[in-house]
Amino acid sequence: xxxxxxxxxxxxxxxxxxxxxxxxxxxxxxxxxxxxxxxxxxxxxxxxxxxxxxxxxxxxxxxxxxxxxxxxxxxxxxxxxxxxxxxxxxxxxxxxxxxxxxxxxxxxxxxxxx
Amino acid sequence: xxxxxxxxxxxxxxxxxxxxxxxxxxxxxxxxxxxxxxxxxxxxxxxxxxxxxxxxxxxxxxxxxxxxxxxxxxxxxxxxxxxxxxxxxxxxxxxxxxxxxxxxxxxxxxx
Numbered sequence: 601x602x603x604x605x606x607x608x609x610x611x612x613x614x615x616x617x618x619x620x621x622x623x624x625x626x627x628x629x630x631x632x633x634x635x636x637x638x639x640x641x642x643x644x645x646x647x648x649x650x651x652x653x654x655x656x657x658x659x660x661x662x663x664x665x666x667x668x669x670x671x672x673x674x675x676x677x678x679x680x681x682x683x684x685x686x687x688x689x690x691x692x693x694x695x696x697x698x699x700x701x702x703x704x705x706x707x708x709x710x711x712x713x714x
Numbered sequence: 715x716x717x718x719x720x721x722x723x724x725x726x727x728x729x730x731x732x733x734x735x736x737x738x739x740x741x742x743x744x745x746x747x748x749x750x751x752x753x754x755x756x757x758x759x760x761x762x763x764x765x766x767x768x769x770x771x772x773x774x775x776x777x778x779x780x781x782x783x784x785x786x787x788x789x790x791x792x793x794x795x796x797x798x799x800x801x802x803x804x805x806x807x808x809x810x811x812x813x814x815x816x817x818x819x820x821x822x823x824x825x
Contacts, residue, residue, distance in 0.1 A: 640817075641817075642717060642815050643757075643815045645813065645815075658812075690756050690757070701745070701806070702747060703759075703804075703813060705749075705756030705758070706756050707754075707755050707756045708754075708755070708756045710754070
């Protein structure tokens, strides 16, 4: 079974621009979560989508948004980029079973804002 | 946001040594997960724990869900150079299903 895929893998943008990142979950997984990872800050939760609805949200400004499509693929968008948005953005898909829920991560998109 | 207390922050060991790291929380958790992340890649799930007291192995890795449900540990036996990376613990508390993350343990192995 194919894993979580994220595109693009690397991206360079300038301040003020906007960016859209894409994530395709593992087949059959309906939940997609997004994280921002920066050195020393660990993984910071952005939001989670399930069946095209945002189910959970982290403490990020409104410049960060996302959506999920009917095929469970998800996109996140960051508008008016700031230097501090440079980070590795990780997408994870999960499947809830009777035992519990586990998240599986994609390779991430490394965003550099100049 | 809320984070788990993961220790140690970093370790430098000789090949063949055993490694132990742990995560603690002031809250009760329902799930504990251990991940390993290589540079430039996403975290890869190593072990998932769903019941208090559960002890699970994955090759040379062993993890336990603490009886109090407020901690978990990961052991790596007979370390090898490819064990190098950052190990993260993550847990789920309550019914909000949000994963809470530790800041990671950076492991270096000297061949």
